[in-house]
Amino acid sequence: MLRTLQALTGRTVLLILCAFLCSPLVIIIASLLWPDSAAWQHLIDTVLSDYVFNSIVLTLGVGCGSLLLGTATAWCMTQYEFSLRQVMRWLLLLPLAIPAYIIAYTYTGILDVSGPLQSTLREAFDWQFGDYWFPEIRSLGGAILLMSLVLYPYVYILARTAFSEQSPRFKEVSALAGLSASQHFYRIVLPLARPALFTGVALAMMETLADYGTVAYFGINTFTTGIFRSWYAMGNQLLAIQLAGILCLFVLVVLVLEQHSRRRIKYYQASTVIDSRHDRKKLRGAQNITVSLICFLPVLFGFFIPVLQLVVWAMSQLDTLLSADYLTLVTSTFSLGVGVAILVVCIALLFSYQQRWVNNRFSYWQIRLLSLGYALPGMVVAVGVLVVFGFADRQVNQLSHLISGEYVGLIFSGSLFAVMFAYCVRFLSIALQNTEAGFGRITPTIDDAAATLGASRLKTLVTIHSPLLRASLLSALLLVFVDVLKELPATLVLRPFNFNTLAVRTYELASDERLVDAALPALTIVLVGLLPILWLTKALDNVNKGS
Amino acid sequence: MKLFVAFSIITTTLISIVTPVQAGEVNVYSARKEALIKPLLDKFSNETGVKVNLVTGSADALITRMQNEGQFSPVDILITTDAGRLVRAKNAGLTQAVVSADIDNIVPQNLRDTDHHWFGLTLRARPIMYAPDKADVNGLSSILDLAKPKYKGQVCIRSSGNIYNQSMIAALTIELGEEAVEKWAKGLVANMARSPKGGDRDQIKAVAAGQCSIAVANTYYLAGMLSSDDASEREQASKVKVLWTDQNSFGTHVNISGAAVAKHAPNAEAAKQLLAYMLLPSSQQWYAQENHEYPVHKDVPWSELMQGFGEFNAQSVSLDAVGEGNADALRLMDRAGWK
Numbered sequence: 068m069l070r071t072l073q074a075l076t077g078r079t080v081l082l083i084l085c086a087f088l089c090s091p092l093v094i095i096i097a098s099l100l101w102p103d104s105a106a107w108q109h110l111i112d113t114v115l116s117d118y119v120f121n122s123i124v125l126t127l128g129v130g131c132g133s134l135l136l137g138t139a140t141a142w143c144m145t146q147y148e149f150s151l152r153q154v155m156r157w158l159l160l161l162p163l164a165i166p167a168y169i170i171a172y173t174y175t176g177i178l179d180v181s182g183p184l185q186s187t188l189r190e191a192f193d194w195q196f197g198d199y200w201f202p203e204i205r206s207l208g209g210a211i212l213l214m215s216l217v218l219y220p221y222v223y224i225l226a227r228t229a230f231s232e233q234s235p236r237f238k239e240v241s242a243l244a245g246l247s248a249s250q251h252f253y254r255i256v257l258p259l260a261r262p263a264l265f266t267g268v269a270l271a272m273m274e275t276l277a278d279y280g281t282v283a284y285f286g287i288n289t290f291t292t293g294i295f296r297s298w299y300a301m302g303n304q305l306l307a308i309q310l311a312g313i314l315c316l317f318v319l320v321v322l323v324l325e326q327h328s329r330r331r332i333k334y335y336q337a338s339t340v341i342d343s344r345h346d347r348k349k350l351r352g353a354q355n356i357t358v359s360l361i362c363f364l365p366v367l368f369g370f371f372i373p374v375l376q377l378v379v380w381a382m383s384q385l386d387t388l389l390s391a392d393y394l395t396l397v398t399s400t401f402s403l404g405v406g407v408a409i410l411v412v413c414i415a416l417l418f419s420y421q422q423r424w425v426n427n428r429f430s431y432w433q434i435r436l437l438s439l440g441y442a443l444p445g446m447v448v449a450v451g452v453l454v455v456f457g458f459a460d461r462q463v464n465q466l467s468h469l470i471s472g473e474y475v476g477l478i479f480s481g482s483l484f485a486v487m488f489a490y491c492v493r494f495l496s497i498a499l500q501n502t503e504a505g506f507g508r509i510t511p512t513i514d515d516a517a518a519t520l521g522a523s524r525l526k527t528l529v530t531i532h533s534p535l536l537r538a539s540l541l542s543a544l545l546l547v548f549v550d551v552l553k554e555l556p557a558t559l560v561l562r563p564f565n566f567n568t569l570a571v572r573t574y575e576l577a578s579d580e581r582l583v584d585a586a587l588p589a590l591t592i593v594l595v596g597l598l599p600i601l602w603l604t605k606a607l608d609n610v611n612k613g614s
Numbered sequence: 615m616k617l618f619v620a621f622s623i624i625t626t627t628l629i630s631i632v633t634p635v636q637a638g639e640v641n642v643y644s645a646r647k648e649a650l651i652k653p654l655l656d657k658f659s660n661e662t663g664v665k666v667n668l669v670t671g672s673a674d675a676l677i678t679r680m681q682n683e684g685q686f687s688p689v690d691i692l693i694t695t696d697a698g699r700l701v702r703a704k705n706a707g708l709t710q711a712v713v714s715a716d717i718d719n720i721v722p723q724n725l726r727d728t729d730h731h732w733f734g735l736t737l738r739a740r741p742i743m744y745a746p747d748k749a750d751v752n753g754l755s756s757i758l759d760l761a762k763p764k765y766k767g768q769v770c771i772r773s774s775g776n777i778y779n780q781s782m783i784a785a786l787t788i789e790l791g792e793e794a795v796e797k798w799a800k801g802l803v804a805n806m807a808r809s810p811k812g813g814d815r816d817q818i819k820a821v822a823a824g825q826c827s828i829a830v831a832n833t834y835y836l837a838g839m840l841s842s843d844d845a846s847e848r849e850q851a852s853k854v855k856v857l858w859t860d861q862n863s864f865g866t867h868v869n870i871s872g873a874a875v876a877k878h879a880p881n882a883e884a885a886k887q888l889l890a891y892m893l894l895p896s897s898q899q900w901y902a903q904e905n906h907e908y909p910v911h912k913d914v915p916w917s918e919l920m921q922g923f924g925e926f927n928a929q930s931v932s933l934d935a936v937g938e939g940n941a942d943a944l945r946l947m948d949r950a951g952w953k
Contacts, residue, residue, distance in 0.1 A: 113948040175812070181819035181850060189824075196824035205811045286773050286811030288953060296775050299674045300944040302702055383843045450678060457682030464686060477686045481679070560675040564641060564667035564688075567648070575647040575670065580815035580835070583844045584649075 074424075074524075081421055084414070085433050091451020091492055092439055096315055098308040106297070106306045114288060118310075122289040125210060125282070126275045132215025133271040136365050137222025138264065142252070143358045145230040148347040151359040157604055159362065162369030163220040163546075164596030166553040166570070168280030169589045170213050172577055173373035175284070176380075178204040205285040214275055216369035221274075222267030224542050225504065229263035230256065232508065235346045262507065265325055266500045270546075273442040273496070276314060279556065280574070290314050291444045304450070311447040318442040322435055374593060380586030396588070400552060400568040401595055403483075407490045408548040412540060414491060415498030419506050420528055423514070434499060441496035445489070445556035452489045452561060456480045481563055489557040494550050498543040505539025506532070549596050569595070639665040640884040643680065644693040645673035646871055650905055651693065657900075658891050664884050673699035680708045685878045690885035693735075695871045696777050698784075700732035701937025709874040712886060720893050721910050724932050725870055734870030735892055736907035738832050739928065740782055741866050742857040743818055749827035757786070757859045757867070760828065761801025769802065770817040770826035773810040774947035778832060782867045783946060784939030788931050789864045792946060799950035810953050815839060815847075822850035829854075837906030837919040858926035865927040869936075871907065 110118075140159055144152065162170075176182055178201075185201055188194065203209065233256065241251040257264070279291045290310060298307035350358055418437060422430045440448055456479040467475045479485060509532060517527040533540070555570045562571070569592045576585035644651050648670045655666040669676070673694040680687050680703070692709065694700050703709050704727065711730040718726075726733035742760070744751055749768065753759060760769050772779060787795045807826035817829035818836055839851035859866050873892065875885050891897060898909035903917050 109945055109948070113945075179816075179819070180825045181816075181823035183846070186823065186846075203808075283775070284812065286809055286953060292775060296944065299672070300775060300777070300780055301941040302674075303941070304678065380844075446675065449675070453679055453682040457684060460686060461684065474686065477683060477688065480683050480686075481688065556675075559671040560679060562669060564669055566669075571670075572648070575649065578813075579647055579650075580813040581838070583842070583847075 078421065078425065081417060082433075085418070085437060088414075088440075088488075088492055088495065089436050090455045091448055091489075092315065092436065092443075094451050094454055095308050095443070095447060096312045098305060099312045099316075101305065102309065103303065103306055106301070106303055110293070110297075110306075114293065117288045118290050118293040121207060121282075121287050122276065122291075124207060125214075125287070125289060126272045128207075128211035129214045129218060129275040130268050130272045132211055133219040133222050134264065134268050136215060136219035137267055137271075138226050138257075140219070140362050140365060141223050141226035141230055142256075143362050144227055146347060147358050148349040149355045149358045149362075151363055155359075155362045155366075157601060158366045158370070159223055160220050160600050160604055161366055161597065162217045163549055164552075164593045164600060165217050165370060165373055166280070166555075166589075166592065167214050167217055167274075167278055168284065168555075168577070169377075169573065169592070170217050170369070170373050171210070171281040171284050172582055172585070172589075173376040174204050174209070174213055176582055177372070177376055178202075207285075207287055210281055210285050210287055214278065214281060215271075216365060218271035218274055219365060219369070221270040221546070222264060224546075225263040225267040225501075226260060228538055228542070229260040233259055238346070263504055266504055269322070269325070270441070270497060270500060273318060276318065276442045277444045279444050279446070294444060294447060308447065308450060311443055314442060315439050318439060319435065322438065326435075374590070377586045377590040377593070380583045381590050384584060384587045396567055396569055396572060397591060397595060399566065400570070400592075403486075403568065404548045404551040404595075405599075407487055407494070407551045408544045410487065411491055411494050411547045412498045412502070412543045415495055415502045415543060416528075416536075416540070419499060419502040420524075420532070422503070423506050423511075424524065434503070438496040438499055440492040441494065443493065445493060445554055445558075446560060448489050448493050449557040449560040452485055452492070452557070453480065456485050456488075481561075483563055483566070485561045486558060486563075489561055490547075490551055490554065493554070493557060494547045497546045497550065501539045501543035501546070502536065505536040509535050545599055548599050552592055552596050638663075638884070639667055640690045640881050640888050641667045641688045642669070642691045642693060642888075643676040643689045644668060644670045645676060645695050645699065646670070646693050653904070654892070654897055654900055655888075657897075658888055662887065662891070664887065666888065674702075677703050677706065677708065680876065681706060687876060687878050688880060689876045690879040690881045691873055691875060691888060693871070693873045695738075696781055696869050696937075697732075697734070697872060697933035698777065698781055698937035698940040700727070700872050700874055701934060703874060704729075704731045708877055710877045710879070710882075712875050712889070714886070714890070716890060716893065722912075724930050725872075725910055727874075727934055728932075732872050732874035734872045734910050734933070736871050736898075736901045736905075737868050737910055737928065738778075738834060738871065738907055739866055739868050739926065740778055740830060740832050741923075741926070742828055742859055743821060743831055743836060743854045744828045744857055745821050745824070745853055746855050747853075748821075748824065751857060754828075754857065755859065755861070756863065757782075757830070758798055760805060760830075761798045762805075763801075765805045765828060767805065767807050768827045769805045770807050770820045770829040771802070771810060772813060772817060774944060774952040776813075777940075778814070778869060779830075779947070779952075780940050780943045781869050781936050782830075783943035784936045785867050785929055785931050787939055787943060787946070788935055789929075792942070796946050796950055799947060799952055803951050818854055819847075819850050822853040833920065833923055834906040836923075837917070840919055841906075856923045858924065860929075861927050864931070865929040868908075868928040870910070870933060 143149070144155065144159070177184055179185070180196060188199065189196070237255050238251060241255055246254065277291065279295065282289045283292055283295070294307045294310045297303050297310060418434055422434055459479050460477050463478055464474045464476070467473060513531060514527060517531050522530070553570055555574050558568055558571055569588045572588040573585050573592060576588070642655065648668065652668060655668060658664065659666050676692065677699065680689055680692070692703055709731045713730050717733050721733045725737065742754070742757065750764070774780070783795060783799065807820070814831035814835040817831050818839060820826050821829045833856060836851055836854065836856065839847045842848055873889055875882060875889070879885050893911060895911055895914050898911040898914040901907045902909050902914060902920065906917050906920050908916065908920065
């Protein structure tokens with residue numbers, strides 16, 4: 068009886084938390100109920116088809132690109148022993164530290180018509196513009212390429228864990244059944260890794276859908292630029308939110324379809340993960356070079372080249388580095404990142420744990436709804452948060468006025484709490500995908516065994532599941548941390564007075580086209596982002612070894 | 615447990631970083647970037663002892679924030695980089711009138727609100743910039759000439775999403791009417807050397823590199839490039855010349871960066887003090903020297919680079935009306951196929 072009561076309270080608390088976290092989304096989707104027909108007619112007549120087409124091509128392109136890069140690198144890392152393998156363990160995650168808008172700035176700096184490369188070509192061969200062909204980096208294709216280069220680690224992390232957790236016996240069975248290596252890969256490995264791969268690709272695609280910085284800089288009209296144009300230029304906030312609402316519904320439909328397509332399949336792994344290190348095939352000669360290149364090239368283009376460009380730019384700005392102001396900037400960004408990462412992962416853990424126990428439609432939809440925030444541009448989430456917190460503040464003030472005759476002023480809006488809340492809404496999806504995938508790989512018989520032995524649910528979570536989930540929790544922490552570091556629009560709108568992050572500083576300078584001045588904060592984002600990445604690579608590595 | 619401890623430490627750090635808002639202060643929401651406003655605010659604090667708290671962001675986001683904060687909003691001053699946003703804030707009932715003889719004396723009438731809600735701090739001019747060795751500027755004296763067939767494939771200008779272009783189109787529409795401007799915009803789009811991308815500096819760089827021969831950009835970007843730390847930027851900018859448009863008719867398009875006092879400003883007096891400070895010759899000179907924007911104060915000297923661009927006749931259309939016309943301008947550009 069007591070236990071039922073406890074469970075009930077727990078669920079109510081989570082329900083309230085969920086309602087709170089979903090409130091900005093609900094406001095955004097609900098806005099669709101009041102369409103502004105004149106404004107929509109204008110969009111349909113002029114730019115809407117452009118928005119839809121570009122968004123779909125960009126998102127699918129980045130999805131394919133990151134799937135290809137992420138799967139290929141993860142497969143090489145888990146299956147082969149090659150020269151660069153030891154270093155690649157550290158390097159492959161590095162592009163994650165680079166925000167898409169920063170890689171866009173750096174490559175434009177290098178490859179644009181006025182950049183050093185084309186200028187040198189023109190001078191060397193005495194060409195004029197138009198005498199030669201050169202790919203335009205600021206194009207849809209360029210955006211797909213650059214975003215895939217920084218987003219593939221989402222796929223890589225999850226794919227690598229999934230591949231290394233697959234029992235080597237599958238391979239033996241395939242061999243016995245006469246399957247070739249490629250048949251084994253396409254018919255056994257990929258289908259088994261599908262939930263993990265889908266999760267990774269979905270994250271990359273959602274991030275692409277929500278991107279504003281890159282597409283705006285490249286002059287590509289997508290849904291997000293449409294949202295900002297409607298809001299900023301037309302002053303039509305409702306239209307902007309409605310566009311965001313459609314984006315939201317679209318993502319929801321895709322998530323539902325994916326879930327639906329694998330609704331009858333459950334994926335569990337054998338409880339003992341066997342050390343597969345000895346199974347890695349040792350490569351020599353040409354094969355060795357090919358595989359090393361497959362793994363190294365994404366890092367070269369996704370990390371080293373842009374970072375080198377940033378370093379070159381930042382050289383002239385080194386004196387700012389030592390200022391006290393700069394140190395505050397770094398510490399506040401870093402603390403915010405760590406704090407939010409822990410908070411978000413804890414919330415995600417609670418919700419996916421609840422779903423494990425109360426596996427019904429309701430809890431399922433609860434999680435889907437909570438996952439939507441990631442596909443929303445940060446600015447749109449920020450508007451939702453502003454509306455919710457503004458409302459809450461008004462209620463609190465009315466109440467306090469009623470009781471004491473005094474107004475207490477703003478409590479929620481304009482506080483760090485608002486910023487953190489927006490991050491939770493926006494990044495819970497990443498954490499949830501990881502914890503869900505993690506729980507999915509723990510067979511339920513473990514829970515039954517724990518229950519039989521009289522362990523409470525909480526105790527099972529802390530002593531049994533948490534250690535088993537270590538890899539998932541770590542990658543969740545890592546991804547959320549890095550995302551917070553890079554997050555821009557929501558921070559810009561919601562942050563309290565005199566509070567800046569590195570991303571804000573970078574953006575302010577870069578959006579003013581002062582790329583040289585922006586290089587130092589940008590580089591710092593990358594470097595600060597590296598610390599946890601390195602630490603977590605090590606941790607992930609240990610887990611993946613099956614220790 | 616460890617997590618919990620770490621979390622509490624971090625929260626405490628964060629709280630200590632964000633100092634609470636106290637009296638004897640003034641709170642500013644600024645769409646001017648931190649680097650282009652903070653030094654001036656710091657100078658004000660040093661001289662008067664009034665602390666200035668700052669949040670920067672895009673003007674629309676800041677306006678939305680003010681709307682949702684409502685009567686409890688801590689903001690005293692809203693600073694934007696164009697008139698349109700100030701008009702929008704005023705129309706949303708977020709600003710209050712500040713009647714001051716000083717403002718009226720210093721700021722020309724077309725650069726301030728008729729109801730005294732906002733006024734310009736600096737002026738930003740948007741002329742044509744061209745490469746003398748490539749562009750045939752014979753017969754190029756008006757912004758309207760950019761639609762002439764002879765400039766096909768030669769013009770670079772940034773996207774229609776950009777506020778400077780929207781204001782320019784809105785101002786042109788007031789001068790010439792919507793139909794004429796739309797026709798012209800179609801011609802301009804046909805003459806573009808490339809689909810619009812990047813910012814104003816990018817257009818200047820594209821001219822220097824030879825992708826186009828003519829660009830439309832704000833002068834302080836060119837000045838910023840000419841005084842850049844980066845040698846290649848300086849070299850690119852040196853290849854480009856300014857051409858003041860429509861000098862015998864309505865003048866070159868100008869916009870402002872401006873400020874307004876918030877309706878519910880808790881520190882209205884300090885806010886007015888800060889605004890007055892921003893109009894002082896010393897502050898006005900700071901804008902001119904640091905960011906090469908034209909001071910609204912007519913007695914303040916321009917920076918050397920600005921003097922090099924030459925004197926010009928500015929469009930005198932009321933920025934109030936320009937601000938009102940922004941949304942229509944965007945729709946016009948959408949119809950003209952201006953990406």
